[in-house]
Each structure stands twice: as structure tokens, then as C-alpha cells.
Amino acid sequence: MANAFQDIGAGLSRRLARNLPFRPARWRLDAPVVAFTFDDFPASAADNAAPILEDAGMRGTFYLATGLVGSAENGQPIAGLDRVEALAAAGHEIGAHTHGHIDVQRAPDSALIADVEINGLLIAEAAGAAPASFAYPYGIVSLRAKQTLMHRYAGLRGIAGGINRGVFDLAHLRAEELYDSTSSPASIEALLDGLERLGGWLIFYTHDVRPEPTGIGCSPAHFAQTVAAVRRRGIRVEPVATTLRRIGAAGAAP
Numbered sequence: 479m480a481n482a483f484q485d486i487g488a489g490l491s492r493r494l495a496r497n498l499p500f501r502p503a504r505w506r507l508d509a510p511v512v513a514f515t516f517d518d519f520p521a522s523a524a525d526n527a528a529p530i531l532e533d534a535g536m537r538g539t540f541y542l543a544t545g546l547v548g549s550a551e552n553g554q555p556i557a558g559l560d561r562v563e564a565l566a567a568a569g570h571e572i573g574a575h576t577h578g579h580i581d582v583q584r585a586p587d588s589a590l591i592a593d594v595e596i597n598g599l600l601i602a603e604a605a606g607a608a609p610a611s612f613a614y615p616y617g618i619v620s621l622r623a624k625q626t627l628m629h630r631y632a633g634l635r636g637i638a639g640g641i642n643r644g645v646f647d648l649a650h651l652r653a654e655e656l657y658d659s660t661s662s663p664a665s666i667e668a669l670l671d672g673l674e675r676l677g678g679w680l681i682f683y684t685h686d687v688r689p690e691p692t693g694i695g696c697s698p699a700h701f702a703q704t705v706a707a708v709r710r711r712g713i714r715v716e717p718v719a720t721t722l723r724r725i726g727a728a729g730a731a732p
């Protein structure tokens with residue numbers, strides 16, 4: 479019985495955390511913005527997606543769970559610190575994704591804080607800068623975790639779909655999947671049509687980038703086609719931290 483109540487409580491917390499804005503911001507930039515983000519991040523994202531972005535004069539955001547370095551997630555080898563350093567040197571953003579790739583809802587506060595502090599220190603060491611933005615592992619958000627984490631970063635990204643515009647939540651930025659399994663050139667064009675029509679900030683996220691991607695990954699062909707579509711429209715592309723700085727969010731209290 480206690481477990482049933484706990485489950486109901488956890489479900490309610492997730493729903494509230496998704497829907498209650500905690501760090502509301504208003505989108506004021508005239509021109510729309512796109513960000514390409516990679517969670518975990520597999521070596522294939524660094525090897526196959528970063529060059530496509532660089533060739534287009536763009537930079538992305540790579541969310542690193544430092545504890546996964548040297549191992550695999552979802553069957554995908556995670557990028558090593560050599561790749562992290564190279565991406566940072568090339569101007570990409572290295573963002574925070576917890577050290578242990580933990581479910582922030584289940585981790586007690588003390589463990590969560592210790593974990594994200596290690597993650598921040600290791601990223602600062604490898605990338606030369608402390609992470610300015612964060613992506614929730616598994617996209618899981620809870621009220622308590624959000625309260626614990628929301629002032630540690632300028633912005634925190636989830637996996638709830640949509641474009642950030644009007645009043646949006648810096649502690650739970652919306653993002654759209656860039657997966658071969660769930661998006662197509664046509665669905666991307668439709669998203670970009672909406673972005674150009676109504677403005678805002680469209681954040682794509684994916685994981686592995688390779689010819690036969692996992693269900694949560696993207697092929698180089700689909701990735702390149704999406705980059706080309708954004709470029710053709712002349713939409714600005716930049717790392718998440720850059721947009722956060724331009725909208726005045728980077729100065730969030732530590």
C-alpha cells in the first residue's frame with residue numbers, strides 16, 4: 479500500500495515538475511534559434527555529427543555524463559575525454575548530464591548534489607569551463623530535483639517536445655527528438671515552418687549518430703539533411719549556453 483502511494487506521489491511530482499514553471503523566462507529575441515544537442519554522448523556523435531556542424535559553421539551542445547566515459551550506454555561506446563577536449567577546443571559546448579547518468583528523481587538530495595558537483599568539476603577539467611547548461615538523464619524531472627538543480631545552471635533541458643517561446647521554463651527547456659525512428663525530413667520541415675512563423679528556440683536532441691542508429695539515434699544522412707534545411711532557411715544555430723547568455727539567463731545564481 480505504501481508503495482502504491484509512493485508511486486502515485488512520484489507520478490504527481492513528475493507531472494507537476496513538467497507543468498509548473500520554476501524559472502520562467504520570456505522569449506524576446508527577434509530571430510528564431512536552433513540548437514543541436516547530444517545526450518550521453520556516444521563517440522559516434524562526436525565523430526559523425528560534429529564535422530557536419532563545423533562544415534556548416536555551426537556548433538552544438540554535448541551533454542556528458544562523466545561516469546560513462548570509457549563505458550557504454552544503450553550499447554553505444556561513450557566518447558572519451560580526448561574527444562571532449564577536442565570538441566571544446568573547436569567551440570562546441572560541453573554540458574552537464576550528471577556523473578553517474580542517474581535518475582534525479584530517485585537520488586536523495588545529498589547524493590544528487592555530490593554527483594552533479596563531480597560532473598561539473600570533471601567537465602571543467604576536460605573542457606576548460608564549468609557546464610552552463612544541463613540535460614536531465616532519461617528526461618526525468620521531479621519537483622524536488624528541479625528545485626535542487628535549477629540554480630546550478632543557466633538552463634536545464636528536458637525531453638518534453640515543443641519550441642521554447644512566449645513564457646518558457648529555464649529549469650525545463652523543451653526539446654524535439656532528432657531520431658530516424660521518430661522524425662523525417664517532412665516532420666523537420668514542418669517544425670522549422672512553425673519556428674519561422676512563430677519564432678522561438680528549437681532545441682533538437684539525439685544520441686548516437688551513425689549509419690544504422692539505435693532507436694534514440696540519428697543517421698549521418700538525416701542529421702546532414704536537417705542541418706542543411708536549417709541552413710537553407712538562414713536560421714541561427716548556436717550552443718544552448720550561447721542562447722542562454724543572449725537572453726540573460728547565464729547570470730543565474732549558483
Ligand SMILES: [Zn+2]
Nearest residue numbers: 517518615616
Ligand atoms: Zn542520457
